[in-house]
Amino acid sequence: MIVTIDGVAASGKSSVSSGVAQALGVPYVSSGLLYRAVTLLGLTAGADLADASALLPLLPGVRLEPLASGNRVWNADHDLTADLHSTRVDGGVSTVAALPEIREWVDAQLRALPDPLVAEGRDMGTNVFPHAPHKFYLTASPRVRAERRAKERPEDIPAIEAALTERDRLDTTQSAPAPDARVIDTGPLTLQGVIDTILADLR
Ligand SMILES: Nc1ncnc2c1ncn2[C@@H]1O[C@H](COP(=O)(O)OP(=O)(O)OP(=O)(O)O)[C@@H](O)[C@H]1O
Numbered sequence: 001m002i003v004t005i006d007g008v009a010a011s012g013k014s015s016v017s018s019g020v021a022q023a024l025g026v027p028y029v030s031s032g033l034l035y036r037a038v039t040l041l042g043l044t045a046g047a048d049l050a051d052a053s054a055l056l057p058l059l060p061g062v063r064l065e066p067l068a069s070g071n072r073v074w075n076a077d078h079d080l081t082a083d084l085h086s087t088r089v090d091g092g093v094s095t096v097a098a099l100p101e102i103r104e105w106v107d108a109q110l111r112a113l114p115d116p117l118v119a120e121g122r123d124m125g126t127n128v129f130p131h132a133p134h135k136f137y138l139t140a141s142p143r144v145r146a147e148r149r150a151k152e153r154p155e156d157i158p159a160i161e162a163a164l165t166e167r168d169r170l171d172t173t174q175s176a177p178a179p180d181a182r183v184i185d186t187g188p189l190t191l192q193g194v195i196d197t198i199l200a201d202l203r
């Protein structure tokens, strides 16, 4: 069984997916981490982030480890995970994610994973796993999302809100709820409240 949890930036996708996956006893996979890993490797190599032919040669050693407690991304034996959520990576990742060749590479990594799993991102329910029987799409206002993220980042709330809004704009093409997804406004809910809403739906 595959459960897809898509949504806008910082809507709670990875935290909610981790909670749902742990309750179900299955792994979850964060597709955004793969786009972030490509971006980090591109930035480190000084590559043009808009040029897929410069990025693809950097990827043969990249591997996602989908654990229920939290995903890790490796490049050969180097753990990239801690460096994937920087403001610098946030600023470049939508450029990388717009490249069809990179999207194909990410989709292939995800589809090679064994069922069952919880998959989170932007296009899990629409594109990568369109036949998944359970689909969710998380939203919250930009201000609520920025207030939550401000607890983990040094930037102030207006700067975070502006960056999130811009990332949503750049990601519009691949970020829409599947027609058969349940849309959940997480604004009025606690993290556990969102997890419980999804688990109740699955039951
Ligand atoms: N319903 C909620 N209530 C309160 N805080 C929440 C809720 N959902 C998520 N959070 C918090 O919001 C922050 C962002 O959540 P998370 O990183 O899971 O979002 P995301 O959608 O995976 O982000 P990104 O798109 O940047 O990868 C985290 O600090 C998380 O604990």
Ligand SMILES: Nc1ccn([C@@H]2O[C@H](COP(=O)(O)O)[C@@H](O)[C@H]2O)c(=O)n1
Binding pocket: 009, 010, 013, 031, 032, 033, 035, 036, 093, 094, 095, 097, 120, 121, 122, 123, 124, 167, 171, 174
């Ligand atoms: N299915 C996906 C997942 C992510 N992206 C792109 O990656 C960026 C980072 O994703 P987060 O979930 O960690 O926020 C995101 O802004 C998108 O550009 C994607 O295109 N498709």
